[in-house]
Amino acid sequence: MIEAKFNVDREDFTLQLDLELPGTGVTALFGQSGSGKTTTINVLSGLIKPNYGLVSVNGKVLFDTDKGINVATEKRGLGYVFQEGRLFPHLTVEENLLYGMKSNIDPFPSQKETIELLGLTKFLHRKPVSLSGGERQRVAIGRALLCSPQLLLMDEPLAALDAARKQELLPYISKLKDILNIPIIYVSHQIQEIMNLADTLVLLENGRVLEQGPIDTIINNPKMTPYFGENLKSSFIKCSVENNDPNASVTKLAFDGGLITTTVLNKPVGSPVRVRIRAQDIAVSIKQPQDISIANIFEVKIKTIEPSEEGFVDLSLIVKNTVFWARLTKTSVTTLKLFPGGVVYALFKSTAIEILGH
Amino acid sequence: MLTLTQIEIDAFYLTLKVALFSIAICLPIGVTVAFILSRASFPGKWLLDGLVHLPLVMPPVVVGYILLILLGKRGIIGEWLFQTFDITIAFSWKGAAIASAVMAFPLMVRAVRLSLDSIDKGLEAAARTLGANNIKVFFTITLPLSLPGVIAGTILAFARSLGEFGATITFVSNIPGETQTLPLALYNFTQIPGDQTPAIRLLIISLILAFGALIASDVLARRVNKRLGLNAGERD
Structure with missing residues (x-):
């Protein structure tokens, strides 16, 4: 210390x-x-x-x-x-x-x-x-x-x-x-x-x-x-490299709650990695989406819904011990009838993931 | 014309000897004093600063006379030196070297101090974060980086010695072979009416000596700058 x-x-x-x-x-x-x-x-x-x-x-x-x-x-x-x-x-x-x-x-x-x-x-x-x-x-x-x-x-x-x-x-x-x-x-x-x-x-x-x-x-x-x-509202998630698949040009990262798919990383399996996903890059769906290009879909529970800047709303979404932040418009929250405790799907693209030092 | 007379040879070597010894005295003390003036702050610093610059503003004859009072055979320090160590300074080449050194001292201190002042203090701080104590910082960072100033100061002091006249003639007189340096010998010949050849010959010798010193200093300065990595063109 x-x-x-x-x-x-x-x-x-x-x-x-x-x-x-x-x-x-x-x-x-x-x-x-x-x-x-x-x-x-x-x-x-x-x-x-x-x-x-x-x-x-x-x-x-x-x-x-x-x-x-x-x-x-x-x-x-x-x-x-x-x-x-x-x-x-x-x-x-x-x-x-x-x-x-x-x-x-x-x-x-x-x-x-x-x-x-x-x-x-x-x-x-x-x-x-x-x-x-x-x-x-x-x-x-x-x-x-x-x-x-x-x-x-x-x-x-x-x-x-x-x-x-x-x-x-x-x-x-x-x-x-x-x-x-x-x-x-x-x-x-x-x-x-x-x-x-x-x-x-x-x-x-x-x-x-x-x-x-x-x-x-x-x-x-x-x-x-x-x-x-x-x-800068973002989710910071600690992961470790699960496997690399250069042919598919993706890397899977294990976190407490599942596997994140990201663009290929030049790091050996097992290396610790921290990733950041901006709140505005996460979308929410009430049904599990099918036939969609988005690789990262997690079933999450809404913990809080809080107003954010410029009329947006920030949702904290829980899967196991991990928190994702998603930024939605008020309209989306009303249309989808989102409420704390509700179960939804969080979606984000592989390219929205920013790799940080571990 | 090509063979030098005994007087010329004596004057040439004596001038060189006096100048080199005067630098030998000036250099260590000058660097120390310059370092103190550049880095330390203490009450009465202005007094030290003034004292150092005194020979620069006083008439050389006055400096020579003060030296005579202090270091002459019956002088305050001179008498003690003579009785304790049997050393006579007045009217000897040693006296000439001391007179030169005193006159050159402010020039040396100014040049070195300027150079010390221009060193990035951040480099010294960086050295300390790397575990270097004050002595190591001084010898591995401060001194090497102030080398251009030390060289400039040395050349100035050397030039001042070559030309030293007033203080020397007052303190140690004009004795051929002992204290008669080139300017003093030249002065002697100009006092004798008639043929100007001996004076002009001495003038040419003085010129050669001065030019030699300038060229040597230039070569040295280039080398040092290269070693200090100051010329940006250098790679590998």
Whole structure:
């Protein structure tokens, strides 16, 4: 568990946090610029000293004003990936990667694995200046991993990149999540990135925590919509790859409630996958549809019917322990005579499924 | 014309020796002071800053005279040095080197400080997150990245030494073979009426020395910039 309770008072800015974050998985710090995201991870890393408070990571106290503890940045054992990479320009890629490596600890993943994982083999003897933005960030990530951190801090690692480079780098970061067993704190103001990577979301506004919790709960909380800039109401479903059928170009994903059919995935059987289906992409039928191209049809029970924005209505649909959200018009609800407790069929196309990092 | 006279040879080597020793004194102290001025904040920093720049704004003769008062055989520090270690600085080439070093010091500090100020502090912070302590950060990040400034400062200091006149002649006089550097020898010849050839010969030697230093610094600067990865064209 990561505990961070501190105050940073500056002339033009106050950050007052009381956070308890899970000691595993990816926690996203989300908020507008100036909300205190970067300051927060700078406090965790020791680059900014809070006026008072307490910071501890999985039981190790890094900062405590009451006990007069302030562990120096270099002794905190954290990895930090900066927005601008901050590679050392006078060192080669390889020298950058090895800069923080400790002689007495074998990094996990190993040096060789890290270099392969991040696709850096052919750059090792180059200087950072000759790399593209995405390549530089990969080196920065590798460099942070090879110093065997107990906690990985990532400050908008994609923000300085154009859309194409972002798409290029995102899979590498997703892969990290699969491999590492240390907590990752990921700062971003891109909700799409966060949905892809994060398990937990902390919403910051004006130096305070507005909301924190599991990503799906926060995203589906109607009160939070204004902060994400659009209504993202979605079903987030944890699955594992059941089988791949490249001939039929489909992959079956098992979840608690059945099998989801999606477009073919390049992941081995058994790999964990998280999928997202937007509420507006799910349709409801009161009879089991036949002779239809839609591959995903589940018998579900309506749990709630609640009004949503712009005259729409959101239905929560239950199958076993899984919740699907469907967005319908008021007219549909009236015409189909839908009511809480009623049994209906939820329908969505394979192409409406967005695959997230697990 | 092609064979050099003893006076010319002596002046040439002496000038080179004085300049190199003056850099040897200037460089470590200059880098340290520049680092303190660039990174540290403490009460009285303005005083240190002012003190460093003093030789730049004072007439060289005054600097030479102050050195004489401090380091002369009967000077405050000079007398002690002579009695304890039997070291005489005044009226020797060592004195000339010290006079040069003092005059060149502000130039060295300014160049290095400028270079230190321009280093992205974020790189030093990044090094610390990677487990580097202050000493490692300084020697692996700060110093290598400030090398262009260190080189520029060294060349400025070297050039200042080649041309040092006022402080030198006041502090260590104009003794052939001991303290008579090229500018002092040249000055000597210009005081003798008649044939101008010896003075012009010295002028040409000075020119060659100065040009040599400039070319050497250019080659060095290119190499360093390449190593620092500052020219974007470089691949592999």
